[in-house]
Amino acid sequence: MxxxxxxxxxxxxxxxxxxxxxxxxxxxxxxxxxxxxxxxxxxxxxxxxxxxxxxxxxxxxxxxxxxxxxxxxxxxxxxxxxxxxxxxxxxxxxxxxxxxxxxxxxxxxxxxxxxxxxxxxxxxxxxxxxxxxxxxxxxxxxxxxxxxxxxxxxxxxxxxxxxxxxxxxxxxxxVSPFAPEGAVSAFPSHAFKAASRGESFRFPVSEATGMSxxxxxxxxxxxxxxxxxxxxxxxxxxxxLHGYYLSAGMVAAAARQRFSGFDCSFEPIDAVEHLIASWPDRIEDQAARQDWGWRPTFDFERSADHICALLRASSDGEG
Ligand SMILES: NC(=O)c1ccc[n+]([C@@H]2O[C@H](COP(=O)([O-])OP(=O)(O)OC[C@H]3O[C@@H](n4cnc5c(N)ncnc54)[C@H](O)[C@@H]3O)[C@@H](O)[C@H]2O)c1
Missing domain, CATH: 3.40.50.720 (NAD(P)-binding Rossmann-like Domain)
Known part of the structure; x- marks a missing residue:
């Protein structure tokens, strides 16, 4: 070699x-x-x-x-x-x-x-x-x-x-500005994207539902x-691995703070609501931390800042 x-x-x-x-x-x-x-x-x-x-x-x-x-x-x-x-x-x-x-x-x-x-x-x-x-x-x-x-x-x-x-x-x-359509759990990413484009958004889960x-x-x-x-x-x-807990309501509030006038509603789809609600809110990830030094660097607010900045930059590029 x-x-x-x-x-x-x-x-x-x-x-x-x-x-x-x-x-x-x-x-x-x-x-x-x-x-x-x-x-x-x-x-x-x-x-x-x-x-x-x-x-x-x-x-x-x-x-x-x-x-x-x-x-x-x-x-x-x-x-x-x-x-x-x-x-x-x-x-x-x-x-x-x-x-x-x-x-x-x-x-x-x-x-x-x-x-x-x-x-x-x-x-x-x-x-x-x-x-x-x-x-x-x-x-x-x-x-x-x-x-x-x-x-x-x-x-x-x-x-x-x-x-x-x-x-x-x-x-x-x-959470990613590039989240694929095919993932049930991509709704936070899609909500931020809609907010950045001035579009309304329907969360497929209730306001209090969230996950790791x-x-x-x-x-x-x-x-x-x-x-x-x-x-x-x-x-x-x-x-x-675990970074932070996020709920649909937290995403809506963060998107509204960063893109004023963001209009959204919570209209749970049974299957999605059940799946997201059933997944863990917080996950123990001690083994990753101990064995190979895993440490997340983003909390929810920093993530929201970052994703919104990326979305703003990409919509400026489009325009
Ligand atoms: N993004 C998340 O929230 C998340 C969470 C948990 C696990 N994962 C896993 O991480 C991996 C990457 O996810 P992602 O978010 O980048 O999804 P993605 O859909 O953007 O990427 C998956 C890629 O696989 C390709 N692909 C699908 N079928 C293929 C085939 N038959 N032959 C060759 N390529 C094929 C797709 O074209 C796509 O580019 C996946 O295995 C996913 O299950 C993602």
């Missing part, structure tokens, strides 16, 4: 989190290969960056990608999200579970160094303790969560039986720092 720059393969590399993980790794001097469905690629490519169009269900294609690019680390972020998962059960299983198994197995066969998997708080079902303890049982209530638990277990198997360096973070709701949250920058920092951590310091394959 000599002194060649480290190579990272990011599945879902053109998505909300994937693009920013890529930027961070490129800034560190790494070589990044983004793999995502055709039509999602950015207009401009940076030096040391390659974008490959394809579907992670195509195992033969992935085999060629691994053989050609020989990544040191795979960041496996490609996924159907919580909302879109319930609309196509077979595709959800095929993409989120079967294709993830295929990729894990290829990574094992080709000796990829580290395999990172983005899991979710949706792997938990109804959580009735606050804060949720570190090892709370994972009995998800939707297929999205079930596929993520399945991959966590597959990864733990590959780690235990085959010595693979499998690492997984369970992300709570991530992380700001985008902290999520990206966590993924990159976690994958760079010394393997010997990691006592478990999967870690929980």
């Amino acid at each position: 000599g002194d060649r720059p480290k190579r990272a393969l990011i599945t879902g590399g053109n998505g909300n989190l994937g693009r920013l993980v890529a930027d961070r790794l490129l800034n560190q001097g790494q070589h990044v290969i983004k793999f995502d469905v055709p039509g999602t690629e950015p207009e401009l490519l940076q030096a040391n960056e390659a974008v490959l169009g394809g579907d992670i269900r195509e195992t033969d294609m992935l085999k060629n990608v691994l053989a050609e690019h020989q990544p040191d680390t795979i960041y496996h972020l490609a996924s159907l999200l919580s909302g879109s998962s319930e609309e196509n059960l077979q595709a959800t299983w095929d993409i989120n579970a079967s294709a993830s198994f295929g990729l894990l197995n290829l990574a094992r066969e080709t000796g990829v160094g580290t395999f990172f998997f983005a899991s979710t708080v949706a792997t938990y079902g109804v959580v009735d303790t606050n804060p949720m303890p570190e090892d709370f049982p994972q009995w998800p209530e939707n297929l999205y969560g079930a596929t993520k638990v399945a991959v966590e277990r597959m990864g733990a198997y590959f780690r235990q039986k085959h010595g693979m360096d499998f690492r997984c973070l369970r992300l709570p709701l991530v 949250t992380l700001f985008l920058d902290d999520a990206i920092d966590a993924i990159v720092a976690f994958c760079a951590a010394d393997r010997a310091s990691l006592s478990r394959p999967a870690y929980n």
